Amino acid sequence: MTVWYALSAFAMVLVATSLLYFVLVNGMYREDQRDLADNLQNAILLLGASHGTELPGPVSGQPAHAPQHRTDIYVRVMNGDGRTLMQTPGMAGQVRAPAKSELLAIDPRHREVRQVLSRTGEPFLTLIAPIPAARANGARFIEVAMDRAHDEYLLARYRERLWLVLGSSLVLCSLVGYLIARSGMRPIEGISRKAELIRATTLHERIPAHGLPxxxxxxxxxxxxxxxxxxxxxxxxxxxxxxxxxxxxxxxxxxxxxxxxxxxxxxxxxxxxxxxxxxxxxxxxxxxxxxxxxxxxxxxxASDALQRETVDVGEALATIGAFYEAAASEAGVFLRVASAAGLCAELDRTLFQQAIGNLISNALAHTPAGGSVELAAVGGAQGVRISVRDTGCGIAPDHLPHVFERFYRVEQARTGSEQNAGLGLAVVKSIVTRHGGEVAIESSVGKGTEVRLTFPQPRIAPAAGPALTIS
Ligand SMILES: Nc1ncnc2c1ncn2[C@@H]1O[C@H](COP(=O)(O)OP(=O)(O)OP(=O)(O)O)[C@@H](O)[C@H]1O
Ligand SMILES: [Mg+2]
The missing domain is CATH 1.10.287.130 (Signal transduction histidine kinase, dimerisation/phosphotransfer (DHp) domain)
Structure with a gap:
């Protein structure tokens, strides 16, 4: 984070300072060009006034906003062959005269800009233009030159300061990046320290969310x-x-x-x-x-995969009902199966039989003689719904929400309850859930209980036959 922050902030500073530097360089160059153009114009006017006999000494061309520094301006007049007719004293030692070929190449409608180095290595900017009134006496050219050494000096000092600014901004960006990363990471370190301390015995510990960003x-x-x-x-x-x-x-x-x-x-x-x-x-x-x-x-x-097959639910219920028929008649309970013919579902047959078997066992165990147990199956948009309804003792409302829990028995203290583990309904729920279905129970004390299992993805045969009944 620190490196990324430092690099990106430094890159922005670098781009901004480089842009400013190039704007400054460009601005100074244009300013110099404008000054030269003004001086060229003045020189042409002065030449006209003095009838072209002599030139004044170097004129100072400093702009009004830079009073401390005076820039020397030199003027030179040449004929078409490149011979110097007159020039500001000292100019010959500073700026070499342009060759004839250079003068000939000048477009008479424009001014030619030249950047030359003096003999002592100082940079000069010059402007050459034909003298308009001089056509009759043959072509004449005027060149004004400006010493740019001071500009170069200013730019060099500016560059020095830029390097200083860039160096210190790199250090500053790294420092700020480090501080930001540290303060950003501190809460994460807190979370990680807290998480490290959590063990099986301290699972109640929580990470305090208040005060976090x-x-x-x-x-x-x-x-x-x-x-x-x-x-x-x-x-x-x-x-x-x-x-x-x-x-x-x-x-x-x-x-x-x-x-x-x-x-x-x-x-x-x-x-x-x-x-x-x-x-x-x-x-x-x-x-x-x-x-x-x-x-x-x-x-x-869910380590064992379901062995799904298309099961005719009506037939399967009839088979299970037949299996429990003997136990039902021994208990004096009327067992009835009612299902539309051709009602199919994708089920694991063995597990399905086990779930329905558990429900019938419960119903028979809690229904007194003379009562009835009914198995029914209907198809619908939700899937195949199977219900096991009895007219037994029912379950009190405070027990009802817990009967699907493992080892939960309503009659914990009743004699004979130790024969039952309290796992039957937990197994039913687990089987239905593994099929992607749902289980629900309704009961009222003294009236009876109904357990409903819904299995998804029903396959309903087009023609529903008459109800199938076994008693
Ligand atoms: N049809 C029912 N009528 C009245 N009570 C019921 C009925 N079905 C279940 N119960 C009550 O719900 C409790 C949980 O049933 P579950 O089938 O899970 O366990 P169990 O029958 O006691 O033991 P297991 O089925 O493991 O032998 C039972 O103790 C029983 O009291
Ligand atoms: Mg049971």
Whole structure:
């Protein structure tokens, strides 16, 4: 930043000073030309008045605004052959006379400007013009010359000062650039120092956005937003680990207890068989829990791709309904499937069956005998909407927003609830989300619950058939 700032500021100073220098050089040159032209005119008039016999000594041609310096003006009159007829005393020693060929090349309508060096190396600016009244006596020319040594001296001093200005401006630009870069970087250094200190244990720390320049406030807010999300995810992960440990502790303690009791004294074969049977049940539960947790973990990272295929939703629901038919009739619950024929969606069949299965299990578990569970599917602009509705006990409004959370069970304290992990609805949500769909739940205590799954990109067959019903 310092280098860029210093270079760009220096480049601007350089351009500005060079421009001023060239304007000055040009201005001085033009001024000299104008002075010479005036003097040429005066000399022609003087010549006419003195009948061309003699010339006055060097005249001073200083402009009114430069009183301290007098510029000597020399005049020379020549004939067409280049012979000098008369000249200001001292001029021959300063400015060499133009050659004949140079005089012949002069356009009579214009004045010829010459820049020559004197014998002592001083720069002279001269103006040569034909004398208008001298045609009858043959061509005559008049040359006025001006010593520009003083101009050159002034320009040389000006250049010296320019180098001084440029040198000091380079130093000054670098210094200012460094100070600007430092003050600009200081808040960034502050952000970076703060970010360096953030660890898993200090995820609550935030970068103070107030007092920062407007350009960096956005950066600090974005960074803080990222920390918010990280903190939330971190809390979520550690809560999940706590829950997993807690869920695994109970069945493993049960296993340990039963084995400990069985080993306490010698038992009959029948007793051992019973203990082993119970241990087997616990092991099955643990392995089911681990399978579900693995599934959810994989869903979070989406490491397993979906095996999508075109599924006839009506047929799939009928198959799942048939599978749960025995359990429903054992619970005394009327299970019904209603779907338009030919309603298709791009789904992973196994995961779809698992999601609907979880919903039917919940519905059957919470619907008393004599109640009903209905599976329905409709197609629409939003996609295929599948609902699982029961006439069971319902869920209280304060529990409803949490039922899709992992390990959340409404009846934590109820007997038999330890058989359920509280993961069924979390799995349903994860499956639907992976399909790009949405899940919603509605429930009223004592009346029943309805869970709606919406899967996008429906494929609706042109002719919708009659409703398919299984009871
Ligand atoms: N149809 C329903 N009617 C009443 N309550 C329900 C219904 N479905 C779910 N719930 C409540 O929501 C909670 C969460 O359900 P979820 O399926 O996630 O867990 P679970 O059934 O307790 O355990 P899991 O399904 O893992 O065996 C349950 O504890 C249950 O109380
Ligand atoms: Mg469940």
């Amino acid at each position: 407007a350009e960096l406030r956005g950066l600090a807010e974005t960074f803080n937003g990222m920390l918010d999300r990280l903190e939330q995810s971190f809390r979520h992960v550690s809560q999940f680990s706590d829950d997993v440990a807690h869920e695994l502790r109970t069945p493993i303690n049960n296993l340990r207890g039963e084995i400990e009791v069985a080993l306490g004294k010698a038992r009959s074969q029948e007793d051992y068989r019973e203990v082993l049977g119970s241990c087997f049940e616990e092991c099955t539960r643990i392995s089911r829990l681990i399978r579900t947790l693995l599934f959810l973990a994989r869903s979070d990272t």
